[in-house]
Amino acid sequence: xxxxxxxxxxxxxxxxxxxxxxxxxxxxxxRTVAPKPxxxxxxxxxxxxxxxxASPATGSGRTTTAAGPSAAVLTAFDKIIDGIRRSNVDLYxxxxxxxxxxxxxxxxxxxxxxxxxxxxxxxxxxPQSKDVKLDVRDRHVTMLGRDGAVVTCLWTQTQTFNGQPxxxxxxxxxxxxxxxTEWKAVHLHTSxxxxxxxxxxxxEQSPPDNAVRN
Numbered sequence: 001x002x003x004x005x006x007x008x009x010x011x012x013x014x015x016x017x018x019x020x021x022x023x024x025x026x027x028x029x030x031r032t033v034a035p036k037p038x039x040x041x042x043x044x045x046x047x048x049x050x051x052x053x054a055s056p057a058t059g060s061g062r063t064t065t066a067a068g069p070s071a072a073v074l075t076a077f078d079k080i081i082d083g084i085r086r087s088n089v090d091l092y093x094x095x096x097x098x099x100x101x102x103x104x105x106x107x108x109x110x111x112x113x114x115x116x117x118x119x120x121x122x123x124x125x126x127p128q129s130k131d132v133k134l135d136v137r138d139r140h141v142t143m144l145g146r147d148g149a150v151v152t153c154l155w156t157q158t159q160t161f162n163g164q165p166x167x168x169x170x171x172x173x174x175x176x177x178x179x180x181t182e183w184k185a186v187h188l189h190t191s192x193x194x195x196x197x198x199x200x201x202x203x204e205q206s207p208p209d210n211a212v213r214n
Contacts, residue, residue, distance in 0.1 A: 070141045073149040073176050076183040077139075080174070084157075085134050087126040093119045097177070097184040104188040107170055132159040147178040154193065169193050 076095050083092025096102055096115055104112040112118050139153040156169040175187040197205070 069146070070143055070149065073141050073143075073151065073183050074139070076176060076185065077141075077151045077174060080185060081134060081136055085132050087129050087132060089119065089122045089126055092122055092126075095185055097179060097186045099186075102186060105190070106188075107168065107190045107192065128162050130160040133157065149176045149183070150174070151176065155190075 080092055080095035083089070083095065093115065096118060098115045100114040100116075102113070102115050102118065104118060106112060112121060135156045136153050137155070139151065142150045142152075144150065151174045153172050154169070155172055156167070158165070158167040160166065170190055170192045172188070172190040174185045176183045177186050
């Protein structure tokens with residue numbers, strides 16, 4: 001009798017356990033599972049001073065530095081110097097003001113008046129000059145307002161002139177003015193850096209190094 005009761009108890013417990021499993025299984029299959037929330041993307045704050053980089057295609061934000069007036073003056077000056085080095089009349093004269101008011105005080109003491117005379121002089125001398133080497137140093141430009149400038153320098157030139165070695169050195173001052181959109185030399189003054197002492201007046205002679213100055 002006791003064995004029957006134990007057997008019935010075990011059978012009853014098994015039925016209850018199976019029923020509980022079936023209940024859980026069915027409820028699990030019918031359960032609605034809420035989707036996981038999408039994480040919110042992190043926002044990276046930019047510094048208020050940050051500037052977008054320029055696009056290579058559009059070039060937006062690109063900074064362009066324009067050449068100043070002094071650079072344009074030196075370009076005109078270099079054109080004259082290159083004309084001498086190449087013995088090129090057209091290049092040389094294009095750096096000067098094409099006017100009868102043009103005046104040049106030359107190294108040899110002569111005066112050239114007017115652009116036409118300047119061109120004739122160079123057409124005569126340049127073809128006789130070969131192997132020209134012109135060294136320019138201590139070049140300096142001073143702007144005189146918007147439309148004027150002065151360029152000063154020291155120079156040394158060597159060449160073969162009429163088949164003979166030739167050399168000279170001196171100081172040069174060029175006055176430029178703006179003519180339209182270009183800069184042109186309107187005056188030249190060049191002189192030797194070691195003038196002939198016999199031609200220097202006593203009042204202009206340099207005192208000896210050991211002289212006492214008051």
